[in-house]
Amino acid sequence: MTAPLDSPPPPTLRLRIDTGALADNWRALDALSGTARAGAAVKADCYGLGIDNCVPALVNAGARDFFVAHWSEVASVAQHVPPERIAVLHGPITGDEAHYAKAVGAIPVINSLHQARIWNEVGGGPCHLMIDTGINRLGVAPAELSDPAVAALDIHILMSHLASADEDTPINARQLATFRECAPLVQHRETSLANSAGIGLGSDFAFDLTRPGLALYGGVPRPELAEHIRQVAFPQAAIIQTRELKPGDRVGYNGEFTASATMRVGTVSLGYADGFLRSWGAKGFLQYSGRRLPLLGKVSMDMVIVDLSEAPELAEGDWLDVPYHLPDAAQHSGLSQYELLTVLGTRFGRSVMADCANNAANAKPHAAQH
Numbered sequence: 001m002t003a004p005l006d007s008p009p010p011p012t013l014r015l016r017i018d019t020g021a022l023a024d025n026w027r028a029l030d031a032l033s034g035t036a037r038a039g040a041a042v043k044a045d046c047y048g049l050g051i052d053n054c055v056p057a058l059v060n061a062g063a064r065d066f067f068v069a070h071w072s073e074v075a076s077v078a079q080h081v082p083p084e085r086i087a088v089l090h091g092p093i094t095g096d097e098a099h100y101a102k103a104v105g106a107i108p109v110i111n112s113l114h115q116a117r118i119w120n121e122v123g124g125g126p127c128h129l130m131i132d133t134g135i136n137r138l139g140v141a142p143a144e145l146s147d148p149a150v151a152a153l154d155i156h157i158l159m160s161h162l163a164s165a166d167e168d169t170p171i172n173a174r175q176l177a178t179f180r181e182c183a184p185l186v187q188h189r190e191t192s193l194a195n196s197a198g199i200g201l202g203s204d205f206a207f208d209l210t211r212p213g214l215a216l217y218g219g220v221p222r223p224e225l226a227e228h229i230r231q232v233a234f235p236q237a238a239i240i241q242t243r244e245l246k247p248g249d250r251v252g253y254n255g256e257f258t259a260s261a262t263m264r265v266g267t268v269s270l271g272y273a274d275g276f277l278r279s280w281g282a283k284g285f286l287q288y289s290g291r292r293l294p295l296l297g298k299v300s301m302d303m304v305i306v307d308l309s310e311a312p313e314l315a316e317g318d319w320l321d322v323p324y325h326l327p328d329a330a331q332h333s334g335l336s337q338y339e340l341l342t343v344l345g346t347r348f349g350r351s352v353m354a355d356c357a358n359n360a361a362n363a364k365p366h367a368a369q370h
Contacts, residue, residue: 012238012269014319015348017049019057021230022216026061028228029212032199036206039065039192041213042077043089047341049217049233050350055080058216067211071097074106087128087157089138091115098122109159111138116149128157129186133178134171135163142178145185157209158188165197165205166221172201197221219337220327233341235322235348237270237286239314240303251305252297257282264308266293268320271302275343276322279334286320293320 030038040063041047046054055066055077066077069089077086083105091111092098098118101108102125109128110116119127129150132139139160140150160179164171179193190208196215198205200222215225218232245251245259268286270276276299284295286306293306308314323329326337333340 011347011349012240013274013345013348014236015049015344015350016234016236016353017053017350018230018232018234018353019053020353021218021232022054023057023061025216025218025229025232026058026063026212029196029199029210029215029225030062032225032228033194033206033210034203036194036208036210037065038199038210038212039063039067040216041067041195041211043067043069043073043213044342045073045076047213047217047338048344049341051076051080053350053352054217065209065211067213071100071106074104078104078106084126089130091130091138092118094118095122107156110140110150110153110155112140113144113147113149116140116147116153120149120152124152124154126154126156128159129153129155129188131158131160131179131182131186133160133175133182135161135175137161142182142185145182150186155186155188157190157192158183158186159192159211162193162195162198162201162205165195165201172198172205176205196225200224214338214341217341218324218326219341221337226327231325233324233326233344234353235324235344236319237268237274237322239266239316239318239320240269241267241316242308242314243267250297252300254298257297257305264312265296266306266308266314266320268304268306269302270304270322271300273301274345274347275340276304277333277335277343280332283332285323285332287323288314288318288320 040058042055045051064085066085067087067089071088074086087107087109089109092108092115099122102122107126109130111130130139132141162175183191192209193207194205194210196212199210214221215229220226220229245263247259247261249259251257272278278299285292288311291310296305296307326340329340330337
């Protein structure tokens with residue numbers, strides 16, 4: 001028989017998740033929601049940070065309404081919260097999905113007359129209803145609210161979704177007005193409109209329940225939220241080789257960077273397969289103890305090269321910080337704050353920040369176990 005493989009060594013990529021900041025962000029958004037309570041969008045594995053890392057912190061902070069997109073996401077969230085607190089935004093597209101919802105107790109969000117009929121056909125039960133007030137993505141059209149299939153639903157939360165809440169645009173007021181006009185047409189218990197950015201638009205958008213996502217995890221979609229939101233995700237990558245370049249040496253694919261003088265550089269275990277995309281480009285940098293180490297040449301699938309001039313003491317195995325304060329990172333990379341979180345790859349060793357983690361940035365991989 002083949003002997004079992006030993007456990008692999010620690011990864012050369014790690015993602016520290018500050019669950020204290022996550023909890024503080026939820027509490028801040030809940031307070032900013034006024035008389036409404038804040039829920040939590042935990043879809044896409046809590047925006048890439050890990051359900052098992054994030055959901056317990058949100059529960060402990062006070063969250064009790066959770067939103068995922070796919071039915072496949074229900075089971076992992078249900079390890080931490082009762083299924084009846086989990087709403088599935090895509091709704092039941094097939095009878096099998098409707099039966100699954102009934103079996104596990106998760107709440108479907110009904111987005112169309114087709115979904116309403118499917119839900120009614122399996123016996124119905126508690127559901128939420130999404131009205132399309134102008135995003136033209138998912139939702140029942142206002143003109144369809146009088147349909148008998150909608151009237152037969154047991155609607156707990158009447159919902160809509162803002163298309164441009166991160167901008168100052170008349171679209172926000174139009175969607176708000178449409179939602180208010182639709183609400184009396186449907187029997188329901190509660191109403192919900194605002195996402196993270198919608199919370200920043202003020203109390204008119206709060207209704208009974210807000211549904212923050214991005215801002216929970218450190219994103220700042222509107223300036224009104226900036227002073228309330230803390231960074232949650234802290235990626236780090238290890239140096240795997242150092243070398244000295246001579247004048248004229250070229251770096252990386254296509255030799256886009258050429259050394260003009262002797263310089264010391266480091267090859268770092270981080271690339272576009274890990275979500276650090278080529279759009280970071282020549283404007284990008286990593287950090288060590290607050291010092292900027294500029295990227296040189298193209299981002300490869302598994303590696304980047306950095307200039308070590310500002311940190312000549314660095315060697316193989318030292319950890320560098322990936323600058324991931326999301327509003328700043330979005331400016332540097334050209335990616336949206338949503339993309340920056342959700343593209344982080346599976347090779348990152350994800351862990352909740354321990355007290356010692358804040359002081360671990362300079363530890364070598366084999367010594368960074370706490």
